[in-house]
Each structure stands twice: as C-alpha cells, then as structure tokens.
Amino acid sequence: RNMTTAELREAFLGYFGQQGHQRVASSSLVPHNDPTLLFTNAGMNQFKDVFLGAQDNGYTRATTSQRCVRAGGKHNDLDNVGYTARHHTFFEMLGNFSFGDYFKVDAIRFAWTFLTEELQLPKEKLWVTVFEEDDEAADIWINQIGVDPACLSRIGAKDNFWQMGDTGPCGPCTEIFYDHGEHIWGGPPGTPEEDGDRYIEIWNLVFMQFNRQADGTMEPLPKPSVDTGMGLERIAAILQGVHSNYEIDVFQTLIKTIAERLGVNDLTHASLRVIADHIRSCAFLIADGVLPSNEGRGYVLRRIIRRAVRHGNKLGASEPFFYTLVEKLIEVMGPAADELAKQQAIVEKALKAEEEQFARTLDRGMAMLNEALDNLKGDKLDGETLFKLYDTYGFPVDLTADVCRERDLSVDEEGFEAHMAEQRARAQAANQFGTDYNAAIKVEGSSEFTGYQSLEGAGQIKALFAGADAVESLSAGQ
Ligand code: ATP
Ligand code: MG
Ligand code: MG
Ligand code: MG
Numbered sequence: 001r002n003m004t005t006a007e008l009r010e011a012f013l014g015y016f017g018q019q020g021h022q023r024v025a026s027s028s029l030v031p032h033n034d035p036t037l038l039f040t041n042a043g044m045n046q047f048k049d050v051f052l053g054a055q056d057n058g059y060t061r062a063t064t065s066q067r068c069v070r071a072g073g074k075h076n077d078l079d080n081v082g083y084t085a086r087h088h089t090f091f092e093m094l095g096n097f098s099f100g101d102y103f104k105v106d107a108i109r110f111a112w113t114f115l116t117e118e119l120q121l122p123k124e125k126l127w128v129t130v131f132e133e134d135d136e137a138a139d140i141w142i143n144q145i146g147v148d149p150a151c152l153s154r155i156g157a158k159d160n161f162w163q164m165g166d167t168g169p170c171g172p173c174t175e176i177f178y179d180h181g182e183h184i185w186g187g188p189p190g191t192p193e194e195d196g197d198r199y200i201e202i203w204n205l206v207f208m209q210f211n212r213q214a215d216g217t218m219e220p221l222p223k224p225s226v227d228t229g230m231g232l233e234r235i236a237a238i239l240q241g242v243h244s245n246y247e248i249d250v251f252q253t254l255i256k257t258i259a260e261r262l263g264v265n266d267l268t269h270a271s272l273r274v275i276a277d278h279i280r281s282c283a284f285l286i287a288d289g290v291l292p293s294n295e296g297r298g299y300v301l302r303r304i305i306r307r308a309v310r311h312g313n314k315l316g317a318s319e320p321f322f323y324t325l326v327e328k329l330i331e332v333m334g335p336a337a338d339e340l341a342k343q344q345a346i347v348e349k350a351l352k353a354e355e356e357q358f359a360r361t362l363d364r365g366m367a368m369l370n371e372a373l374d375n376l377k378g379d380k381l382d383g384e385t386l387f388k389l390y391d392t393y394g395f396p397v398d399l400t401a402d403v404c405r406e407r408d409l410s411v412d413e414e415g416f417e418a419h420m421a422e423q424r425a426r427a428q429a430a431n432q433f434g435t436d437y438n439a440a441i442k443v444e445g446s447s448e449f450t451g452y453q454s455l456e457g458a459g460q461i462k463a464l465f466a467g468a469d470a471v472e473s474l475s476a477g478q
Pocket of ligand 1: 070077086087088089090091093201202203204229230231232233234
C-alpha cells in the first residue's frame with residue numbers, strides 16, 4: 001500500500017483505537033513532569049507516573065503520535081543528521097501503551113497484525129530481535145506468530161534491555177527491523193554490519209517487567225506494562241517505497257522549498273537534508289516555549305539553528321531564509337502542526353532574530369575557520385581556535401566540528417574546555433554582581449507553558465532580544 005505520512009499517522013492511531021486504546025494528544029517537547037529530561041524523546045515520557053503507579057488517567061491502554069527531539073542529552077542524534085538515512089533531531093514516535101493491561105503476547109500480535117495486515121508489508125522483509133534471556137518473547141515470535149527462526153536474533157542488554165533509571169521499572173525489548181534490500185550496505189541486527197542502513201529498526205516494544213532495587217535485585221512487577229515506539233518517518237519511507245526518511249513526502253516538499261529559495265539544483269545535497277531536519281526541531285521547540293539562549297535547552301536550540309544557518313551559508317544563502325520555511329512546515333505537517341500554526345508569527349520572529357544575529361559574525365568566522373583549516377598541521381583543530389570561534393564569532397563547538405567533519409578532521413574539545421574554564425574564572429572575578437542574563441529566558445521544566453500571549457507583548461520575546469543584546473555585549477567586551 002502507498003500512504004502519505006499523514007494517512008499513516010491516522011491509520012496507526014485508528015488501528016489502536018479499535019483495539020481499545022485511548023487516543024491521547026502528543027505532549028510538549030519540554031517534559032513538564034520530569035526535570036531530569038532535556039527534551040521529550042519517547043512516547044512513554046508523558047506516562048512516566050502512570051507506569052510508576054503514581055498517576056491514574058482512567059484508562060489502561062493508550063495510543064499517541066508523540067513529537068520527540070533527540071539532540072543534546074542522553075539520546076543525541078544531531079550528528080547523525082545528514083549522514084544516516086534514518087535519524088532526525090525531530091521526529092514523531094507512534095506508540096501503543098498498556099498500563100498493567102495486556103503484555104507480551106498481545107503487544108507482539110498487535111504490532112505484527114498492524115504491519116502485515118493493515119499495512120500489508122511482506123513478512124519476509126521483517127526481522128526481529130529479542131533480549132538474549134527472553135525465551136518467552138522468542139517463543140511467541142516463532143511458535144505463535146510463525147516468524148522464521150533465521151530472521152530472529154537474540155541481542156544483549158545494550159540494545160534490548162530498557163530501564164527508566166538506575167532503579168525502578170525495567171525490562172526486555174523486542175525490536176522489528178525492515179530489510180530495504182541487498183543493494184544497500186548493512187547486515188541484520190546482531191552482526192558486525194548492523195550499523196549500515198540496509199536493515200532499519202522500525203519498532204521497539206518494551207516489556208516493563210521488573211522493578212530494579214537499589215541493591216540490584218530484580219523484583220517482578222505485579223502488573224507488567226508495555227511501551228512501544230515506532231518512528232513515523234521510518235515506516236512512511238517503507239510505505240512510500242523509498243529507502244531514506246529524507247525521501248518521504250514531508251521531507252521532499254521541504255527540501256524542494258529550500259532548494260528553490262536558495263537556488264540549489266542538486267536536490268540530494270546533504271545540507272538540504274540537514275536544514276529540512278533542523279527547521280522541524282527548531283520550529284517545534286520554539287512553539288513549545290524554548291527560546292535560543294546560552295544555556296540548557298535554549299542553548300541546544302541555538303546550536304541547532306546556527307548549524308542550519310551555516311549549512312544555508314554553505315549553499316550560498318545571502319539573506320535570512322531559515323525562518324521563511326515555517327509556513328511550508330506547517331502545511332506539510334498537517335494536524336501535527338496545530339499548535340505550531342497558532343504560534344507561527346512568534347516562531348518566525350524568534351528564528352529570524354537568531355538568524356540575523358548570527359549572520360553578523362558568520363562570514364568572518366567562516367573566513368577565520370577556513371584559513372585555520374587550510375594551514376592545519378595534522379587532523380585536529382586546536383582548542384584555542386575553537387575558543388576564539390566560539391567567543392568572538394558565536395560558533396558553538398559542535399558547529400565548528402560539523403565543518404571540520406566535512407573535511408575528515410576532528411576538534412580538540414578538551415583544549416576548548418580548558419579555555420572555557422579560564423574564561424569563566426576571569427568573568428567571575430570581573431563580575432561581582434553575578435548578573436545572569438540568561439535567567440530571564442530560561443524555560444522552567446516545572447511550569448506549564450501555555451503559549452506566547454501576543455506577538456509584541458510576549459515577555460519571552462522581549463527577553464529574547466534582551467538576551468541577544470546581552471550576549472553580544474558580553475562577547476564584544478572580551
Ligand atoms: P536507532 O538504533 O536506529 O538509533 P533507537 O534504538 O535509538 O533507534 P528507540 O529508542 O528504540 O530508537 O526509539 C523507538 C523508535 O523510534 C525506533 O525504532 C525508530 O523507529 C524511531 N527513532 C528513534 N530515533 C530516531 C531518530 N533520531 N529519528 C527518527 N526516528 C527515530
Ligand atoms: Mg538511536
Ligand atoms: Mg536501536
Ligand atoms: Mg531501539
């Protein structure tokens with residue numbers, strides 16, 4: 001079957017709705033119930049307290065299409081963007097959840113039925129993994145579902161055992177992979193070639209089965225639960241008969257728009273993929289209340305925006321373009337962009353401000369960097385240059401590293417950190433007042449963000465500009 005990304009999202013939620021699952025809206029990218037988490041990175045985040053038994057939502061089955069960001073923090077896919085066929089900083093995770101209701105048999109059966117009957121995927125292209133000690137799951141796959149044992153592998157804890165933290169709920173996973181064909185390099189999961197892009201992981205089913213105690217013992221949970229996650233863009237690629245996520249409808253529309261705006265002819269240019277990816281994470285993060293700043297969530301956002309702007313610069317952009325993509329993004333995301341659409345003007349304004357600010361130093365920074373790279377001895381850029389680019393030209397280290405990687409060079413992060421530590425010590429000595437400019441724009445994890453109130457009156461946006469000036473005067477004065 002051929003399906004658009006929007007149809008697929010709906011098919012998933014509809015299928016699990018029919019199986020008695022409550023349809024729940026995506027939660028914010030800023031996790032309000034978990035201060036330990038940088039950004040929402042999985043569908044289960046908003047149900048953490050339900051899984052822990054501390055919250056009862058009045059249903060035991062739920063289904064969502066959750067917006068996720070994996071940039072910074074524990075799961076960081078930022079450096080994969082532009083390099084793999086399957087990673088984004090922002091993606092939608094389709095999920096079905098059982099809170100002490102059904103367990104392994106039904107979870108596996110639902111997933112298999114959805115893929116092979118609803119979506120009619122050919123069974124012989126699907127591969128599965130189970131946790132090496134989980135005989136129960138292996139038995140269900142082989143004896144109840146009828147999967148060929150040659151297409152099942154047993155995997156160790158690193159990939160197939162999930163835990164919420166060092167203690168608490170945990171349990172084995174089973175994952176489903178799709179074989180995109182032998183013309184693509186890579187091997188099945190569990191083989192040395194698994195990191196190739198031939199066998200792509202599409203769905204992870206987590207069985208919350210134990211409660212790990214502080215002393216390491218595993219107590220069986222009285223009511224085991226299920227948490228699953230499937231990348232919408234990955235399954236869309238399969239349904240649309242393409243290999244890379246970046247070839248699906250949503251991304252092709254974005255990529256064409258960017259190419260048109262920048263006058264680029266080669267639609268396969270990696271920078272187009274990077275920009276198309278980054279506009280999604282940046283726009284949705286701002287819509288969820290994050291603004292560019294010099295620390296925490298805001299700094300991750302700033303880094304992503306600046307990386308996108310640098311890629312635009314590489315493609316020859318001569319004026320701000322990144323913010324102009326928001327409109328097209330809203331159009332291609334359909335109902336998933338309902339909240340973003342309400343905040344469109346403010347999101348564009350914040351992006352434009354950041355882009356304009358960075359544009360003032362980008363060309364000069366790039367000139368300095370290119371010169372340093374042309375004269376580089378060895379294959380590692382030194383900490384002093386990294387620091388100067390950061391301090392004078394506003395180049396986050398990962399941005400400089402991104403440029404270096406294009407030339408197969410690396411950066412001396414430790415050397416950079418040493419310069420940073422020195423500067424902090426100097427700044428502390430000089431600034432007895434301890435003014436923290438960024439405090440004004442920090443998004444508190446605990447406070448619920450309910451949208452910017454109005455374009456001009458929004459305190460957050462005023463703070464953004466105040467913050468921008470502060471950042472500039474800080475670096476100008478040093
Ligand atoms: P991978 O091994 O490919 O990096 P993962 O094991 O880190 O994926 P999970 O944490 O199991 O991913 O998340 C559940 C599902 O979400 C994955 O099976 C995949 O379909 C999707 N997914 C995970 N990370 C990304 C990403 N960066 N971009 C797009 N989809 C993703
Ligand atoms: Mg991953
Ligand atoms: Mg994986
Ligand atoms: Mg996984």
